[in-house]
Amino acid sequence: DMKVTQMPRYLIKRMGENVLLECGQDMSHETMYWYRQDPGLGLQLIYISYDVDSNSEGDIPKGYRVSRKKREHFSLILDSAKTNQTSVYFCASSRGLNNQAPLFGEGTRLSVL
Amino acid sequence: GEQVEQLPSILRVQERSSASINCTYENSASNYFPWYKQEPGENPKLIIDIRSNMERKQIQGLIVLLDKKAKRFSLHITDTQPADSAMYFCAASGYGGSGNKLIFGTGTLLSVKP
Numbered sequence: 591d592m593k594v595t596q597m598p599r600y601l602i603k604r605m606g607e608n609v610l611l612e613c614g615q616d617m618s619h620e621t622m623y624w625y626r627q628d629p630g631l632g633l634q635l636i637y638i639s640y641d642v643d644s645n646s647e648g649d650i651p652k653g654y655r656v657s658r659k660k661r662e663h664f665s666l667i668l669d670s671a672k673t674n675q676t677s678v679y680f681c682a683s684s685r686g687l688n689n690q691a692p693l694f695g696e697g698t699r700l701s702v703l
Numbered sequence: 704g705e706q707v708e709q710l711p712s713i714l715r716v717q718e719r720s721s722a723s724i725n726c727t728y729e730n731s732a733s734n735y736f737p738w739y740k741q742e743p744g745e746n747p748k749l750i751i752d753i754r755s756n757m758e759r760k761q762i763q764g765l766i767v768l769l770d771k772k773a774k775r776f777s778l779h780i781t782d783t784q785p786a787d788s789a790m791y792f793c794a795a796s797g798y799g800g801s802g803n804k805l806i807f808g809t810g811t812l813l814s815v816k817p
Binding site for chain 1: 709712734735737739745746747748749752754792794796803804805806807808809810
């Protein structure tokens with residue numbers, strides 16, 4: 591079953607705490623993404639990964655880092671979370687060749703208090 | 704960075720009428736244009752896409768048009784139903800430094816009134 595799985599689905603953290611968002615996919619997709627979604631701003635690309643240990647900054651990478659040690663797994667890390675990082679985070683994956691539409695996970699709703 | 708402009712941001716139509724959403728992109732090398740539908744509390748889901756070797760594509764009541772010269776593409780929903788009410792996002796392919804990426808528009812909130 592083709593699926594992108596995000597954990598956790600909901601998360602509440604205090605300002606300054608570290609946050610780890612996990613994403614997995616079972617399709618052997620080469621490319622994986624992390625987006626955040628805020629009202630009126632659409633989907634903003636944080637990081638993109640083209641394969642294991644091949645990560646590139648997206649449009650808003652500041653305050654985030656990523657890790658991709660296995661093709662099926664892509665993590666987003668917030669070191670010392672800030673209140674303005676409260677958002678909905680979506681992971682997505684796609685085949686690497688010839689532009690394919692990403693398949694999105696269910697999202698993680700993060701609140702930083 | 705590259706941007707995709709999407710208009711309108713809010714669209715209200717009467718049931719059974721048509722709805723149109725327009726997007727423009729900056730990069731003439733963009734060659735792939737997907738459209739996503741997102742219902743409240745859910746993830747975006749692909750509904751239709753078009754590549755630059757086509758000018759028009761239709762899947763049932765969804766029509767996508769692409770004008771490469773004007774760097775413009777649009778989604779037309781014919782015979783709208785209340786179930787079409789959702790957020791819609793357009794996207795255009797771009798270059799992400801090490802490979803391709805997608806650039807999303809800011810979304811259109813479609814409301815179909817019975």
